[in-house]
Amino acid sequence: MVESVECIVIGAGVIGLAVAREMALKGIETIVVESQSQIGTGISSRNSEVIHAGIYYPPNSLKGKLCVQGNKLLYEYCQQRNINHKRCGKLIVATSESQLQKLPEIQKNAKANKALDLEFISKQQAAKLEPELACYGALFSPSTGIIDSHALMLNLQGDLEHAGGVVALGSKVHSGEFAKNTMLLTIGGDQEVQIRAKYVINCAGLHAQSIARQFQGLPQSTIPEIHYAKGNYYALSGSSPFKHLIYPIPEEAGLGVHSTLDLGNSVRFGPDVEWVNELNYSVNPARANDFYGQIRKYWSNLKDGSLTPSYAGIRPKLHAQGHRAKDFMIQTEVEHGVKGLVNLYGIESPGLTASMAIGAMVAKFLLF
DSSP, X not given: OEEEEEEEEEOOSHHHHHHHHHHHHTTOOEEEEESSSSSSOSGGGSSXXXXXXXXXXXXXXXXXXXXXXXXXXXXXXXXXXXXOEXXXXXXXXXXXXXXXXXXXXXXXXXXHTTOTTOEEEEHHHHHHHOTTOOOSEEEEETTOEEEOHHHHHHHHHHHHHXXXXXXXXSOEEEEEEEXXXXXXXXXXXXXXXXXXXXXXXXXXXXXXXXXXXXXXXSOGGGSOOOEEEEEEEEXXXXXXXXXXXXXXXXBTTBOOSEEEEXXXXXXXXXXXXXXXXXXXXXXXXXXXXXXXXXXXXXXXXOOTTOEEEEEEEEEEESSOTTSOOOOOEEEOHHHHOOTTEEEEEOOOTTHHHHHHHHHHHHHHHHHO
């Protein structure tokens, strides 16, 4: 027997839940299918939990637009729902005189993205804000913050369910087939079932490409390659030296080894960039050796042996090592020719920040 529903969202991470919430609030009968036994066990649980301001991304990119929109939506939502968060601010620091000339370029790029509150501060002003910080000047971003990402996901799930939606855990998508402007998904759990849907939204993160390859009728040429960039984090023993997030000048494939606070005021350093071929979340203690030199560029008082492995996340990159970074890819019927299907590929940072804006964008495309 084949069941029917208006919309199926694949993946119960922060992106899938935000998209499903938006569809359900628009009156669309929505089910989220998640292969794991809990929500948010993938990328959503292995990031720095930073609310980004939209500073670095290329102007007119999806990352830039959706980050700036999502930043505002996320702060408003957190305030409405009393979700634990903190608008702690971020300092982007020049650790040499030669790096000072890069700060105006970053500020100009931020303005092009409509992230308009970034301000330059001198070495002396930075020292007043952060006495432990060593730098030649910095940019201060008051719109950058931190969030309890799990609490966010629980609230998104609650909104979805209040609007009549359902999250089906332990439900893995095995195949999909298109016919008569609908899609028939075969989903396995304790019992394999078939569900027909008018709309299917693939928000499976690290598994989005592998799921898309199982869709009969979807041109395989439209599915991009995926590359895994692992980011390792190390915890600092002892109290935090900083009150703000501290970021060095961005580097290839990432934003450099930065100092991130959590809501308990503990400090983590990371992530680095380690290109890998498989999903392995173990953290090598020896990689911390490379962190000390990078961190001491902006915090000279870091003591030997004070970093311990914390956790790792993996970014779903659409470009290989050494190649130019690519934008989010939100593929619709326009790109792949399948009515009612949206595939989201390469949704890495700033995906958490952009999540609610991504939800609004996908719903707008499908429903208007």
